[in-house]
Amino acid sequence: MYAKCLVGLALLAMTGYAEAAKPAATDNAGSSGPVSAKTAFWQMYKQAYTWAKDVVPLKLESKELPGVKNEAGKAGMWSATFGSSTKHQVVVITYAVAAHAPDIYKGNNVGSPVPWGGPTRDVMPFQTSDFVIDSDAAYKTAQADADAWLKKHPDKQATFSWATIPRSFLRLSGTSCGATTNPATRHL
Numbered sequence: 752m753y754a755k756c757l758v759g760l761a762l763l764a765m766t767g768y769a770e771a772a773k774p775a776a777t778d779n780a781g782s783s784g785p786v787s788a789k790t791a792f793w794q795m796y797k798q799a800y801t802w803a804k805d806v807v808p809l810k811l812e813s814k815e816l817p818g819v820k821n822e823a824g825k826a827g828m829w830s831a832t833f834g835s836s837t838k839h840q841v842v843v844i845t846y847a848v849a850a851h852a853p854d855i856y857k858g859n860n861v862g863s864p865v866p867w868g869g870p871t872r873d874v875m876p877f878q879t880s881d882f883v884i885d886s887d888a889a890y891k892t893a894q895a896d897a898d899a900w901l902k903k904h905p906d907k908q909a910t911f912s913w914a915t916i917p918r919s920f921l922r923l924s925g926t927s928c929g930a931t932t933n934p935a936t937r938h939l
Contacts, residue, residue, distance in 0.1 A: 783849055785825035788813070788886035788911055791846040795831045796879070798844055798859045803835035807876035811913040813886070817851050821908055824890025828855065834876060840864035875915035886911045 792811055799806045810832040819827025828847040834840070843862040850857040870876055890909060894901065901907070 783819075785819055785821055785827045786829075786846075786848055787825050788829065788913070789882065791826075791829035792831060792882065794846050795829070795844040795859060796833075798861060799831070799833040799842065802833070802842060802861070802864075803838050803840075805835055805837050806833045807835075807870075808832070808879065809834050809841065809874060809876055809914065811911075813911040814845070815908075816847055816849065816855065819849055824885070824887035824909070824911070826886075826911070834867050834869070834874075836869050838864070839867055839869065841867040877913065877915045882913070 788811060792808075796806070796808065799808075808831060810830075812830050813821060813826035814828040814830050815821065816827030821827060827849065828845060830843060830845045832841055832843050835842075842864045845855075845860045845862075847855050847857055847860070849855075889911070893909070
């Protein structure tokens with residue numbers, strides 16, 4: 752009787768171990784090509800919301816991922832900065848469509864939180880409802896304006912960045928939101 756119980760417990764423990772060893776299925780497990788800003792942003796936002804319920808997005812940027820070509824407004828890796836007023840911290844979360852050793856992991860990678868004093872004139876959150884146009888649509892629109900420049904500079908890649916820019920910065924720099932010296936680079 753004692754031996755049967757011991758064998759039963761051992762089988763139960765091994766079954767539990769085998770279940771725990773299976774990799775968890777995630778929403779981002781199937782993608783190996785570049786993704787749009789909205790796709791990556793919502794994956795990172797869900798992770799940030801588990802970190803803090805009052806999370807606010809501060810910045811979203813496209814990044815380069817070795818082995819994945821950024822094209823047509825999509826990128827292999829995105830980085831987002833989120834802040835929490837109640838925690839007085841910010842955290843950077845990256846989303847990558849593939850792993851690249853030693854420090855890029857597939858899916859979300861949450862950085863260490865750092866102290867933050869909350870929104871200031873220079874660092875303002877943006878509303879998720881403002882994020883209406885996706886990066887691939889923005890690229891198509893910008894491509895029409897920058898087609899001649901892109902043909903002259905085929906080695907240049909468009910980068911995408913979303914952040915709230917204070918009005919005083921715009922007045923001082925003499926630029927308008929989204930305009931740069933490189934017409935292939937546009938802000939979402």
